[in-house]
Amino acid sequence: MVDLRSDFVGIKSPNPFWLASAPPTDKAYNVVRAFEAGWGGVVWKTLGEDPAVVNVNGPRYGAIHGKDRELIGLNNIELITDRPLEVNLQEIKQVKRDWKDRALVVSLMVPCEEANWESILKRVEDTEADGVELNFGCPHGMSERGMGAAVGQVPEYIEMVTRWAKKHTRMPVIVKLTPNITDVRKPAQAAKRGGADAVSLINTINSIVGVDLDLMAPNPTVGGKGTHGGYCGPAVKPIALNMVAEIARDPETYGLPISGIGGVTTWRDAAEFLALGAGNVQVCTAAMTYGFKIVQDMIEGLKDWMEDKGYDSIDQVVGRAVPNVTDWQYLNLNYVAKAKINQDLCIECGRCHIACEDTSHQAITNMVDGIRKFEVIDEECVGCNLCVNVCPVQDCITMEQMPVGTIDPRTDKPISADYANWTTHPNNPSSANFEPAE
Amino acid sequence: MADTLTAADIRSGRLSDEVLKDNFSDLHPRLDPHEAAVEADRCYFCYDAPCMTACSTSIDIPQFIRQISTGNPNGAAKTIFAENILGGMCARVCPTETLCEEACVREKAEGKPVRIGELQRFATDHFMETKEGTSFTRAAETGKRIAVVGAGPAGLSCAHRLASHGHQIDLFEAKGKMGGLNEYGIAAYKSTNDFAQKEVEWLLSIGGITVHSGMALGRDLSLERLQADYDAVFLSIGLGGVNALRAEGENLENVEDAVDYIEDLRQASDLSKLPVGRDVVVIGGGMTAVDIAVQSKLLGAENVTIAYRRGPDQMGASKFEQDLAQTNGVAIKFWSKPFAIKGEGGQVSGIELERTELNENGRLLATGDIETIPADMVFKAVGQTLVTKDIAAEGEGLALEGDRIKVDEQRKTSLTNVWAGGDCVAGGEDLTVAAVEDGKVAAEAINAVLTA
Ligand SMILES: Cc1cc2nc3c(=O)[nH]c(=O)nc-3n(C[C@H](O)[C@H](O)[C@H](O)COP(=O)(O)OP(=O)(O)OC[C@H]3O[C@@H](n4cnc5c(N)ncnc54)[C@H](O)[C@@H]3O)c2cc1C
Numbered sequence: 054m055v056d057l058r059s060d061f062v063g064i065k066s067p068n069p070f071w072l073a074s075a076p077p078t079d080k081a082y083n084v085v086r087a088f089e090a091g092w093g094g095v096v097w098k099t100l101g102e103d104p105a106v107v108n109v110n111g112p113r114y115g116a117i118h119g120k121d122r123e124l125i126g127l128n129n130i131e132l133i134t135d136r137p138l139e140v141n142l143q144e145i146k147q148v149k150r151d152w153k154d155r156a157l158v159v160s161l162m163v164p165c166e167e168a169n170w171e172s173i174l175k176r177v178e179d180t181e182a183d184g185v186e187l188n189f190g191c192p193h194g195m196s197e198r199g200m201g202a203a204v205g206q207v208p209e210y211i212e213m214v215t216r217w218a219k220k221h222t223r224m225p226v227i228v229k230l231t232p233n234i235t236d237v238r239k240p241a242q243a244a245k246r247g248g249a250d251a252v253s254l255i256n257t258i259n260s261i262v263g264v265d266l267d268l269m270a271p272n273p274t275v276g277g278k279g280t281h282g283g284y285c286g287p288a289v290k291p292i293a294l295n296m297v298a299e300i301a302r303d304p305e306t307y308g309l310p311i312s313g314i315g316g317v318t319t320w321r322d323a324a325e326f327l328a329l330g331a332g333n334v335q336v337c338t339a340a341m342t343y344g345f346k347i348v349q350d351m352i353e354g355l356k357d358w359m360e361d362k363g364y365d366s367i368d369q370v371v372g373r374a375v376p377n378v379t380d381w382q383y384l385n386l387n388y389v390a391k392a393k394i395n396q397d398l399c400i401e402c403g404r405c406h407i408a409c410e411d412t413s414h415q416a417i418t419n420m421v422d423g424i425r426k427f428e429v430i431d432e433e434c435v436g437c438n439l440c441v442n443v444c445p446v447q448d449c450i451t452m453e454q455m456p457v458g459t460i461d462p463r464t465d466k467p468i469s470a471d472y473a474n475w476t477t478h479p480n481n482p483s484s485a486n487f488e489p490a491e
Numbered sequence: 492m493a494d495t496l497t498a499a500d501i502r503s504g505r506l507s508d509e510v511l512k513d514n515f516s517d518l519h520p521r522l523d524p525h526e527a528a529v530e531a532d533r534c535y536f537c538y539d540a541p542c543m544t545a546c547s548t549s550i551d552i553p554q555f556i557r558q559i560s561t562g563n564p565n566g567a568a569k570t571i572f573a574e575n576i577l578g579g580m581c582a583r584v585c586p587t588e589t590l591c592e593e594a595c596v597r598e599k600a601e602g603k604p605v606r607i608g609e610l611q612r613f614a615t616d617h618f619m620e621t622k623e624g625t626s627f628t629r630a631a632e633t634g635k636r637i638a639v640v641g642a643g644p645a646g647l648s649c650a651h652r653l654a655s656h657g658h659q660i661d662l663f664e665a666k667g668k669m670g671g672l673n674e675y676g677i678a679a680y681k682s683t684n685d686f687a688q689k690e691v692e693w694l695l696s697i698g699g700i701t702v703h704s705g706m707a708l709g710r711d712l713s714l715e716r717l718q719a720d721y722d723a724v725f726l727s728i729g730l731g732g733v734n735a736l737r738a739e740g741e742n743l744e745n746v747e748d749a750v751d752y753i754e755d756l757r758q759a760s761d762l763s764k765l766p767v768g769r770d771v772v773v774i775g776g777g778m779t780a781v782d783i784a785v786q787s788k789l790l791g792a793e794n795v796t797i798a799y800r801r802g803p804d805q806m807g808a809s810k811f812e813q814d815l816a817q818t819n820g821v822a823i824k825f826w827s828k829p830f831a832i833k834g835e836g837g838q839v840s841g842i843e844l845e846r847t848e849l850n851e852n853g854r855l856l857a858t859g860d861i862e863t864i865p866a867d868m869v870f871k872a873v874g875q876t877l878v879t880k881d882i883a884a885e886g887e888g889l890a891l892e893g894d895r896i897k898v899d900e901q902r903k904t905s906l907t908n909v910w911a912g913g914d915c916v917a918g919g920e921d922l923t924v925a926a927v928e929d930g931k932v933a934a935e936a937i938n939a940v941l942t943a
């Protein structure tokens with residue numbers, strides 16, 4: 054029997070699917086609807102100090118679409134909550150009282166003064182919310198005022214504010230990180246030093262989603278001008294996965310709980326985040342695209358998959374792929390693979406040929422004995438996988454590992470059973486086996 | 492009721508104006524921009540794309556589809572027109588299921604090819620509605636003059652290409668309107684809203700082409716004179732004659748040539764005035780047979796039967812067209828040939844059809860097994876023939892191959908400075924797109940000779 058119940062830094066929820074702090078969690082009405090739909094928890098839309106911020110009164114979002122209007126990436130220039138603090142706090146209190154089994158975490162962003170943090174934390178504590186998330190991620194608007202990403206980009210500030218937060222509340226403190234930095238491990242380490250119970254990532258990526266070529270202004274355009282915004286949605290998932298994995302496998306932050314955010318749209322996305330070390334996931338764009346009902350398939354899909362794989366609980370999945378994330382220098386250079394085209398599945402579009410011919414290793418034919426035919430030339434194939442990726446037919450081209458002992462026709466060398474990586478390679482100047490060029 | 496059994500029941504106005512309008516509306520309405528974007532996205536941008544090889548005019552199909560996909564429909568149209576100036580008409584009339592779309596790798600993959608013809612229509616319509624003139628500009632005048640005889644797709648394509656090279660063209664056409672079968676023959680639901688005439692006007696806007704309608708070779712012009720007066724001549728006179736049925740009763744009233752009837756239909760200003768029989772029988776198995784059968788049905792004929800002497804696989808009409816006939820309620824009788832047409836008072840009353848079969852040597856045999864079905868009208872759609880007497884007096888040396896004009900790869904005939912193309916030449920496919928290609932190839936050949 055699969056048990057999806059989640060315990061994230063002591064915050065319990067019936068499933069690991071939380072809504073991220075964003076418009077879907079802006080007020081009681083939305084949050085109640087989300088809980089009714091089955092979401093395990095929410096991170097309430099970021100609270101700030103009164104007087105509340107204002108939002109633009111024109112478009113806040115821009116998007117990247119596929120040809121059938123599939124929403125691939127979303128960009129926003131919305132700020133934190135624009136409702137009075139007290140209204141939010143009262144609603145939070147009421148919702149928590151009505152939905153005891155769900156996780157309710159409150160996202161916060163106030164100026165970088167200890168007193169400001171102390172004051173708001175006390176008020177949040179009174180609501181009996183389960184925890185707080187420090188918003189150090191928002192890349193637009195708030196960062197111009199020294200908050201959000203402006204804090205998240207300076208590890209010392211992260212550490213300092215996290216420490217204040219820990220000092221002034223008993224609630225678990227989750228630090229939300231911005232991806233708009235060069236090495237995500239640094240802010241994560243800072244959060245940990247400050248005493249954070251967990252980090253959550255990624256916040257949105259600084260972006261201009263497109264240019265209106267008639268107005269000659271960025272999208273979304275407000276009265277003829279645009280500004281950079283925060284990018285999210287399916288397009289950012291690969292970036293988020295890497296950042297989660299970096300923190301999960303960093304010796305300094307190893308074991309620090311992570312709430313995975315960034316383009317989670319399906320149960321499979323969630324499973325991938327869990328596998329790379331996230332203890333739960335937060336969702337925003339998918340809900341904003343399809344509504345709250347999507348959580349039902351996320352729950353059922355994750356359950357079915359776990360059942361198929363024999364996992365009983367979320368813990369058994371979390372971090373399972375982390376040991377297999379390594380540095381390039383440790384990849385086995387004696388592993389040799391060649392592309393293989395299944396001629397029964399091949400529809401002869403020729404994309405593998407032209408991709409390899411124009412941009413790779415000239416290792417796929419377009420003609421064999423005068424007939425249109427696409428075959429891999431093993432003598433040339435470096436096993437790069439490009440053809441697999443451009444082939445429109447699933448599983449038509451596969452990468453086949455060359456058996457140990459056979460000869461690689463490209464190098465004329467036998468395939469070795471031994472593991473050998475760059476650290477020991479004769480071309481590596483810092484390897485013991487280094488052989489300088491003549 | 493009694494009189495319907497005796498006198499032929501041929502009437503106009505069988506259907507209301509509204510139903511007629513609906514029946515003769517666009518077979519494939521134009522894709523809207525979103526549909527086009529989604530459909531274009533299905534194209535894999537194949538390397539050395541098989542669809543290009545399958546198109547007689549070798550349009551760079553992946554390229555034009557990609558241009559639609561990137562939001563550049565006029566660029567897409569330019570790619571199409573570069574190879575096929577009648578890309579607008581071809582998009583409507585090409586039996587794509589046996590041409591480009593049959594070759595599409597998605598047909599192989601999933602049985603659903605990219606809708607190339609409809610995308611072509613999307614792009615060409617866009618261009619013709621948003622741009623002035625064709626996508627070609629004329630080169631400087633060369634002072635060379637060429638006579639093009641017959642203004643169907645072959646003649647138009649040739650004239651346009653030659654004009655673009657700076658030559659002066661005299662385009663002679665026997666009929667009142669330009670366009671050939673685009674104007675007079677193509678099924679009405681394939682070319683709606685007077686598209687054929689609009690396309691001709693658009694094409695002629697390149698300049699350098701002088702149109703002479705009502706001028707027939709063999710009546711008002713002689714090939715000899717044209718050869719003497721012009722630097723080159725291109726013959727594109729199509730097929731003006733019809734094959735005989737060779738069945739008793741062929742001369743009864745209401746035994747009609749399908750192409751003539753379609754011409755009346757295409758030119759009718761009010762379809763509700765066009766008489767059609769209640770029981771219609773069509774003899775033949777090609778595109779014309781399907782077209783006349785379907786259009787009779789759409790005009791309100793109650794029972795329409797196509798009698799074809801061989802099986803579905805041998806039928807000239809594609810599977811798509813056979814299905815089109817059947818979904819429109821036309822019955823197709825295979826292995827069935829006309830034995831005799833029966834009449835009363837000079838009018839058709841029925842037709843005797845004889846079953847056929849193949850013997851072990853693959854020869855078609857009549858079995859003697861005869862059935863009679865009622866008919867008020869019988870349409871002959873058994874193929875057209877070249878009217879050779881119009882071209883050259885006998886023995887004047889225009890070589891034929893079979894019963895059509897013999898040409899080489901360059902569409903050059905056996906006569907000095909005379910080229911030919913379209914349905915009137917041997918070895919063709921009797922398709923609009925093939926006629927366009929002939930005109931284009933001949934124009935390039937003529938240009939090469941004249942500018943050598
Ligand atoms: C009923 C019917 C339906 C068809 N449907 C399709 C279809 O859906 N799709 C498709 O691809 N093809 C179709 N075809 C075939 C296609 O129409 C022809 O292949 C194409 O029109 C041939 O072009 P052409 O220029 O050679 O001849 P035509 O279009 O026949 O043009 C010849 C022109 O020459 C003129 N002419 C003839 N004799 C003389 C003369 N002595 N002097 C001066 N001018 C003369 C004629 O009036 C005519 O305008 C159809 C044909 C028919 C009959």
Ligand code: SF4
Nearest residue numbers: 546581585590591608
């Ligand atoms: S001209 Fe006809 S055959 Fe060629 S691509 Fe267009 S629709 Fe297909």
